Amino acid sequence: MSYAPQIRIPATYMRGGTSKGVFFKQDDLPEAAQQAGYVRDQILLRVIGSPDPYAKQIDGMGGATSSTSKTVILSKSTQPDHDVDYLFGQVAIDKAFVDWSGNCGNLTAAVGAFAISNGLVDSTRIPKDGICTVRIWQSNIQKTIIAHVPMHDGQVQESGDFELDGVTFPAAEVQIEFLDPADDGEDGGAMFPTGNVVDEFEVPDIGTFEATFINAGIPTIFMKAEALGYIGTELQDDINSDANALVKFEKIRAYGAKFMGLIQDVSEAAQRQHTPKIAFVSEPKAYVSSSGKQLETGDTDLLVRALSMGKLHHAMMGTAAVAIGTAAAVPGTLVNLAAGGGEREAVRFGHPSGTLRVGAQAELVEGQWVVKKAVMSRSARVLMEGWVRIPAETIA
Template sequence: MAHAPQMRIPATYMRGGTSKGVFFRLQDLPPAAQVPGEARDRLFMRVIGSPDPYGKHTDGMGGATSSTSKCVILSRSERAEHDVEYLYGQVSIDTAFVDWSGNCGNLSTAAGAFAIHAGLVDPARIPRDGTCSVRIWQANIGKTIIAHVPVSDGAVQETGDFELDGVTFPAAEIVLEFLDPADEGEGEGGGSMFPTGKLVDDLDVPGVGVLRATLINAGIPTVFINAKDVGFKGTELQDAINGHPETLAMFESIRAQGAIRMGLIESAEQAAKRQHTPKVAFVAKPADYLSSSGKTVHAEEVDLLVRALSMGKLHHAMMGTAAVAIATAASVPGTLVNLAAGGGDRSEVVFGHPSGTLRVGAEARQVDGNWTVLKASMSRSARILMEGWVRVPGEGL
């Protein structure tokens, strides 16, 4: 029986922040995958190695975690004051599904660097030495991101001494600015980044009870709850959560009810088809704990503790988009995030996560009774791990 040969597609494997993904230029994809639809989804699942009932991604480029099951498409932008269009797909590990409902903040870092690497930025905008401010249109959520990428001798500088908790080795620092990161379209409070119009809601979760929650659309839709309300301290590492199916089921129920209240889905059953958003995170006041790297994080080093789940599992560090949500919520007096950080007016916070700490900032203000955020910022790093071609079997693609 004859079989079609493997397809060979130009691709770059990159780390961005605490995530990894396979990056493509739109023009390099097979014609059927250059437009949204089933062919693109099938291609990305096959590249990553999903769906994989073994949960290993042995036959693909994925790493069988939410942080490493990602694909990115970049192309030149025709929008004024933008260099590139960036589209992100979160590939499910064990089901045949690609979630396009949100952004990856960590890979936004790599998107800026890749745009230069791939020749998608006007050479006139790239200095010989210095910083290139890559203007990115994030197509999933319709927002602008500015990646300030260091350049040396006309090329992206990838090496450096910037250390990022959750990443083993130092690299060059890339500063990200998320402009107007709030999504002000959906929900009961339409026109507000707090979709119900409240800073704190009572969320009735079947099997759990009524929980206080801050529901926010900034960076990525996020449901924040207090750690103590679900029996945790905010110092937990992955094994304390991910090894307990009943705990993961509880958090998924919370996420589903939050999604309904935020107007993202109509029923809890629909949450399975919207795995990437919203995120659910729990917060607590500062405390000492031992991070996953073995380093002690002292209470006096942080303003609060945050743990977040992504694609049904506790994240090993923090998603970049969730960090934007943390920064934004912390800057609004009265949210659960702000209260965990000590309350009051704040333009930045340092929070503790399973791998260490992260400093994030946001500029928020109240206009006509509604809160809005002008921008959020953080520092990450990125580098190319491998470049060339990715090969996938041609059948069905």
């Protein structure tokens, strides 16, 4: 039996924040994959190396974690007053599934740089030196994001002295603004889908819990660490090595998704792994981060641990950071209370790899909480560019 040569597809491998992913220009994809559907998903699965029953993604570009099993498709924007359309696909590791239900806040930091370097931003909008403001339309969630990308001598500046916990080496700072980050009501309701900043909800055979359900950045369920049997200083292995804990978290997430109105039946959660996220919060405590850095109680306003794709994240998802900043700005949420309560426009929270500061401003408008913008800093750089190759039979 003869086999056709592999297909070559132009691609760039980039780090954005604490994530890595394979970036494509939409018109570089095979024609059948330039629109949503089976062929596109099959190509992205094969590029990343999924589904892999060994959960290693050895035969692909994925890194066998939720932070490194990611794909991005970019094109010139079809929206007025925007530069680039950004579509994010979270690729499952052990299943033949690409989740298009949410954004990746970390990889957002790399979108502006890719767009500038690949001709997706009008040259008249790109300064030779200084900051290039890239207007991003996030297609998954239908929201505007503004990336402030540093430029030097007409090129994207990638090197710098900005340090981001969870990333080993310093790089140039990219400030990101998530405009109107709360849900607009089309998928699960308003910013607080239940209308409450704290709810009690029951999970069969596990218990009844207080939770803050929020649609901001990404749909997220916040719970108290102590109610789950934790103290808030846990690192990855403390959670991910406990199979029973992971099963428990997934069941809570599934029932939480139904409680938020994101799904109609808990069985649907299996096909919506990327959203919602589940996180637990606690008041500040001293702990040693995964890099060995000693953090004192006064270094943070609160502690947050979040799970992504069924595992505790090694740092913090960017979109979840937006949810944290937004919830912290609203008095009475579990996040706000863990940070000491009251009104606040920014928080520094502790995560397994260190700390992160995120800002958001909230106001009460006609009885509904509104957040116009959430802001945080990330960094990004190109790791490799050229072509990825996949077997021709992938799209035969």
